[in-house]
Amino acid sequence: MMEWLSKSAITEWRLCRKMVGGGLLNFHKFYWRLRLVVLVMGRQPCCDKLGVKKGPWTAEEDKKLISFILTNGQCCWRAVPKLAGLRRCGKSCRLRWTNYLRPDLKRGLLTEAEEQLVIDLHARLGNRWSKIAARLPGRTDNEIKNHWNTHIKKKLLKMGIDPVTHEPLHKENKATEKSHGDHLPESENHHVQLPETSGSGTAISEENSCSPPENCSGDESHLLDSICDDFPLMSFLLEDQGPIVDAPWEFPSAGQKQTFDDAGMTSWDEDCGWLLNCQDFGVHDFGFDSFNDRETNMLNTIEIMGSNKQADHGTIDFPGLKSDSILAQIQKYWPNGLGPAQPDPLYTVESEAKPEPFRPATARGARATPPPLPPVSSWAGTLSGSGCSMGESFTIQISSNLVKQLADDGEKSKKRIKKPKTKIPRDTQQFRTKLLQKQIPDDSETLKGIASAGWLLPPPLFLSVPTPQQAANAELDAIRCILKESEKVVERLQKQEDEMLQEVNQRAKDLHDKEFKLPYQKPIPCLAEKDACLECYKEHVKDHLKCAHLVKNFAECARRIRQQVNLAAN
């Protein structure tokens, strides 16, 4: 048992060290992990089939997962369900977070530019969705894969292009008739064929395709040139942006307003990487003088959770955060309470359980009439200070009013808009959408014009729930009070931890001393007298006679000891 425990502890210790990037390990974190090891008595399979829930995630589960990840960062997913109190497989948690809950995810359909990028990348990389996704910040491989299968594939087929080979369909048929050798098997669709201008239908591998010049051997350089000429976008991607690697996870930094380009993309200037890098989550590891990225992301999560209609998405835990900074930011970002003060496509609120993407006009689920334009207003500021949990963390609870308002609005929006009798041919719809996506800049004034003209529009971005400023302020005050209490608890815990650390260090020192101390040594006799003499000599270098009495003492002592030794010997 002890041997097992020790091995497991070492493993867990290593794992934890890995998790914190080799930094100082948080003791209580290790302690809890160790407890977990002791409890489970051995490794468990990733998915304990019994008792593991499947299917759609509930709001409660989302809440738990978000709270846990924000508090602890991404660690070993196997442990996440247990530590977060979820009856889910770790894999499922990872997928849920990666594909849906991550705060940096974009919502909505891919823009024209993104779609084109996907097509180009697919031509080069094939179905390597993760690699493609790495080039589209805020998009997941799953999302791109889905979009490919549901939209792009059909679009290409309609255009007479084979989505596998990216070759014109008729040409491919001819090529097939001409030579079977040149035709790629479906299993090897990770290749791109040269465009017609290159004068060859021969497939080239990824390594030989339009990659950085250093990757191209001399023989293929002309092919490379021709590909790059034919696919300027590819050229840009491969030469200007360097090798294809996983894009870093970026977040908006503190106090930084997100900006949006025409395509509705965010441009986050500062790399946060808080989940990846700040994984030692003890309070002492964070300087709270300024509002940090981690806290910013927690606030983002408030938005996400606030945007979730499902009412039990009410509370968010903020373990070990200083109240002042977080409140300052809440007030800064949401002067009227929770909710974005600026139009923010990332956290679309249409009072559904999740931000609803803009359904394309080509889809059958497209809205036949333009939805009403959203008023650019902030959310209802109905924060409540109740429900403060008194442990290591504190809780912000979104009041039932807000939740209710969200839900009510959801009910309203659920009512279908009666579609006009006049049928719009699908092709026309597609054309309209295309035109809209291509020509209409992301400008609310323009959109208003479009709306009045009867064009299709994305769903509203925000709730229009007017709420008094006073209510928000009152609730913020309440929260401030709670946060301060929590802060005290955190300080106390930190103090305890420091004490524990000191104790551990002291014990370690004692043990070290005991372990490495030399075997029993006899005390040196007359040491004090000897030292006194030496001191005196140092002091009276020029007049040693002044130390005569001390020398006499030392001699007397020595004589006495000698006598004792002799007596003992006899």
Add this chain to the structure above:
DNA sequence: AAACATCACAACCGCAGAGTA
């Protein structure tokens, strides 16, 4: 109004590679 068709996408499944004991 009901049945059916289609769409979008979250979630699952199984496999492969990397890391570790």
Add this chain to the structure above:
DNA sequence: GTACTCTGCGGTTGTGATGTT
């Protein structure tokens, strides 16, 4: 070298929403 676990990836499925007949 082998066995095992974890993680990531790509393919597929299930389900709810919406349009059409």
